[in-house]
Amino acid sequence: MTPPRTLVEKIWAQHVIGAPQEGRDLLHVDRHLLHDLAGVISLEEMEARDLHVLRPDLTPAILDHTVSTLPGRGPVTTRISERYVPTMERLCAQEGIPLFRLMGRGQGIAHVVGPEQGLILPGLLVVCGDSHTTTHGALGALAWGIGSTEVTHVLATQTLYQAPQKQHLYRLTGHLRPGVGAKDVILWLIGRYGTAAGAGAAVEFAGPVISDMGIEDRMVLCNMTLEMGAKVAIIAPDQKTLDYLEGRPFTPTGAQWEAAKADWATLYSDPDAAFDLVREVDCSQIAPQVTWGTTPELVGAIDAPIPDPEAEADPARQRLMRAALDYMGLMPGQVPGDLPVDWVFIGSCAGGRIEDLRNAAAVVRGRHVAEGLTAWVVPGSTEVRLQAEAEGLDRVFTEAGFEWRQSGCSLCSAANGETVPPGARCVSTSNRNFVGRQGPGARTHIASPVIAAASALAGHIAAPLEAGA
Amino acid sequence: MRAFDTVTSPLRYLPRDHVDTDMVIRIERLVLVPRKDLGAYAFEMLRRLPDGTPDPACTLDRPGSEGAEILLAGRNFGCGSSREAAVWALAGYGIRAVVAQSFGDIFRQNCLKNGILPVAIGKAAHDALMARAEQEPAMQLTIDLPAQAVVTPGGQRIPFEIPAGEKDALLKGEDDLARTMARAEEIRAHFEAAEAARPWMRIDPGPLAEFTSDEERS
Numbered sequence: 001m002t003p004p005r006t007l008v009e010k011i012w013a014q015h016v017i018g019a020p021q022e023g024r025d026l027l028h029v030d031r032h033l034l035h036d037l038a039g040v041i042s043l044e045e046m047e048a049r050d051l052h053v054l055r056p057d058l059t060p061a062i063l064d065h066t067v068s069t070l071p072g073r074g075p076v077t078t079r080i081s082e083r084y085v086p087t088m089e090r091l092c093a094q095e096g097i098p099l100f101r102l103m104g105r106g107q108g109i110a111h112v113v114g115p116e117q118g119l120i121l122p123g124l125l126v127v128c129g130d131s132h133t134t135t136h137g138a139l140g141a142l143a144w145g146i147g148s149t150e151v152t153h154v155l156a157t158q159t160l161y162q163a164p165q166k167q168h169l170y171r172l173t174g175h176l177r178p179g180v181g182a183k184d185v186i187l188w189l190i191g192r193y194g195t196a197a198g199a200g201a202a203v204e205f206a207g208p209v210i211s212d213m214g215i216e217d218r219m220v221l222c223n224m225t226l227e228m229g230a231k232v233a234i235i236a237p238d239q240k241t242l243d244y245l246e247g248r249p250f251t252p253t254g255a256q257w258e259a260a261k262a263d264w265a266t267l268y269s270d271p272d273a274a275f276d277l278v279r280e281v282d283c284s285q286i287a288p289q290v291t292w293g294t295t296p297e298l299v300g301a302i303d304a305p306i307p308d309p310e311a312e313a314d315p316a317r318q319r320l321m322r323a324a325l326d327y328m329g330l331m332p333g334q335v336p337g338d339l340p341v342d343w344v345f346i347g348s349c350a351g352g353r354i355e356d357l358r359n360a361a362a363v364v365r366g367r368h369v370a371e372g373l374t375a376w377v378v379p380g381s382t383e384v385r386l387q388a389e390a391e392g393l394d395r396v397f398t399e400a401g402f403e404w405r406q407s408g409c410s411l412c413s414a415a416n417g418e419t420v421p422p423g424a425r426c427v428s429t430s431n432r433n434f435v436g437r438q439g440p441g442a443r444t445h446i447a448s449p450v451i452a453a454a455s456a457l458a459g460h461i462a463a464p465l466e467a468g469a
Numbered sequence: 470m471r472a473f474d475t476v477t478s479p480l481r482y483l484p485r486d487h488v489d490t491d492m493v494i495r496i497e498r499l500v501l502v503p504r505k506d507l508g509a510y511a512f513e514m515l516r517r518l519p520d521g522t523p524d525p526a527c528t529l530d531r532p533g534s535e536g537a538e539i540l541l542a543g544r545n546f547g548c549g550s551s552r553e554a555a556v557w558a559l560a561g562y563g564i565r566a567v568v569a570q571s572f573g574d575i576f577r578q579n580c581l582k583n584g585i586l587p588v589a590i591g592k593a594a595h596d597a598l599m600a601r602a603e604q605e606p607a608m609q610l611t612i613d614l615p616a617q618a619v620v621t622p623g624g625q626r627i628p629f630e631i632p633a634g635e636k637d638a639l640l641k642g643e644d645d646l647a648r649t650m651a652r653a654e655e656i657r658a659h660f661e662a663a664e665a666a667r668p669w670m671r672i673d674p675g676p677l678a679e680f681t682s683d684e685e686r687s
Contacts, residue, residue: 014663014667015663017652017655017656017659018652018655018659021634022632022633022634022635022637023632023633023634024632024634026649026652026656028656028659028660028663030670031672037500041553055660057671057672057674058671058672060672066500079501080500080501083500083501084500098677098680098681099681100680100681101680101681101682104679104680104681104682105679105680106679106680106681117680119672121669121670123667124670129551130551131549131550131551131575144575145551145575146551146575146578147551147552147553147556147575147578147579147582148553148554148579149553149579149582149583149644150578150579150582152646153645153646153649156646156649156650157646157649157650157653157656158656158660159649159656161645161649163632195487195545195548196487196544196545196548196571199571199574200574200577227549229545229548229573229574231574231575249676249679249680250672250673250676252669252673256668256669257669259667259668259669260667260669263667263669295487295489295548297487316484316486316543316544317486319484319485319486320485320486320487323485413496413550414496414497415496415497415499415500417497422519432489432491432549432550434489434491434492434549435489435491435492435514436491436492436495436514437491440495440514440519441519
């Protein structure tokens with residue numbers, strides 16, 4: 001009899017090639033999402049070394065990091081996109097890699113496009129040269145981010161070396177309060193357990209909160225589990241997963257769909273499977289969260305005063321908090337609601353999906369952005385943009401004074417040259433509040449789309465209920 | 470990849486936890502500066518004031534650190550983005566080993582792929598090392614990979630763990646690619662069997678044309 005195994009161990013075992021070597025396995029890769037920034041770096045390296053892509057058919061390529069999101073953009077709108085987009089187009093054509101074109105509906109952020117087009121399926125091993133590849137665990141795929149040398153290795157061999165990861169289980173119990181979503185849950189978990197809590201492990205989420213959670217929210221949760229230090233985040237596929245996948249362009253159909261569903265029915269952690277760490281978390285206690293520091297673990301409830309470093313016992317944490325307060329221009333005891341906001345960014349692979357835009361639009365509808373505030377909506381993909389436009393959400397945002405932009409990573413990574421000005425305070429639905437992340441000197445507060453929307457209207461950090469007041 | 474055996478050098482001292490890879494190398498440098506020139510921009514947000522002049526409060530370039538090949542950093546060093554340019558920038562800055570309490574996992578992998586040794590040591594030993602480095606700017610350390618030890622000037626040996634396969638690759642300066650490509654036939658056979666067992670895993674080429682064409686729907 002097979003010993004009980006975790007979900008990750010089951011998928012892992014299907015992907016090991018040959019025998020384990022020196023504690024790490026050679027694994028086959030089912031999907032390699034190749035984006036413009038990682039793609040150009042590795043494809044140029046391969047060209048220089050006369051290497052070729054082994055399985056271009058498993059390597060869907062996407063333009064997201066370096067593209068401008070200016071309405072009416074083209075491939076060479078900026079100095080950065082001019083460097084990357086034509087090069088990506090040339091090298092993908094040369095290697096037979098299917099590149100989702102800039103002006104096509106498949107353009108967008110890799111971690112938005114992959115799931116929404118049915119390219120990501122339960123049980124697949126997925127890698128991408130981007131840390132937030134953990135997103136795809138929301139569909140029951142085993143997925144993680146890799147660096148450039150590993151991207152090149154996967155391009156040339158469609159395989160990757162990896163030591164088996166430690167296994168963590170977070171059982172999320174209780175019921176989320178109104179106005180609390182996946183972004184609040186993951187920020188709260190990071191605040192509670194720290195950005196190093198994941199320790200390179202595979203984190204599985206389970207429990208009633210997960211069962212109740214929609215697929216796009218599960219993606220937000222898995223996306224930011226990387227910010228907890230995990231290598232992998234994963235959720236066992238369930239009926240919601242099947243409902244989400246069915247009918248998408250690349251989702252299997254007919255007999256293949258039935259065969260896939262039969263295979264996916266085995267994808268869960270056995271009841272007696274051994275985890276290295278199990279945590280049970282009552283999520284009923286979680287309030288809407290906003291970060292105040294320069295790492296996602298410096299976070300608190302939207303109405304909670306910013307803590308005083310003096311009250312901290314650990315000198316290293318004191319230093320971290322002081323440096324963060326200094327960079328963010330904050331004082332202990334201030335509450336987020338006191339903080340005037342200059343910029344709002346609604347977008348990214350952690351806040352730019354259609355549900356995120358619907359939630360934000362519901363807050364914005366019929367109201368107006370505060371005087372002097374710049375507010376951007378950058379849809380996570382062109383498909384999201386087209387869907388939102390079909391629902392009239394673009395008009396809700398533009399009539400309120402938001403800029404409605406083209407799709408890309410934009411102000412989440414600032415790789416395309418779009419930045420928040422130095423010293424400006426920005427409420428952002430993205431996943432990182434690091435020093436300079438949105439531009440040199442920019443001050444980022446990570447929050448949910450509804451808080452970002454409400455803050456844009458109020459001119460200070462605000463929960464949705466306050467926005468109309 | 471350059472082989473790693475033993476390194477003795479002064480330190481770049483960075484008493485800060487959760488230093489992310491954005492802080493190691495800024496995005497606008499990595500997108501436009503050639504890989505070989507990234508070293509000049511390593512930690513620029515910490516080392517330089519907004520006007521570009523050196524920040525006197527930064528400990529990385531303090532007197533005594535000249536020519537340092539070892540970075541002594543805090544907890545969870547290299548968290549965040551997967552950008553390998555962070556490792557290329559460190560290499561360009563002269564760094565061959567990073568000693569910290571823990572590492573961001575992708576950063577750690579990227580180090581190993583570039584012949585840079587990530588050394589994780591326990592909190593007590595790390596705290597003591599940081600306290601001493603604070604006081605002694607010219608302090609030297611030895612990182613002895615074959616013996617898996619950090620050796621202080623007084624001869625104290627702090628052991629560290631590293632998986633055998635990673636250690637072996639660093640000692641030989643070998644990268645994985647040639648070794649994997651030699652297994653091409655085994656890989657091909659594996660894929661054939663996996664795709665026969667689970668044919669739904671392939672990407673259906675049918676819908677691709679619509680996505681790879683330049684026509685926008687709206």
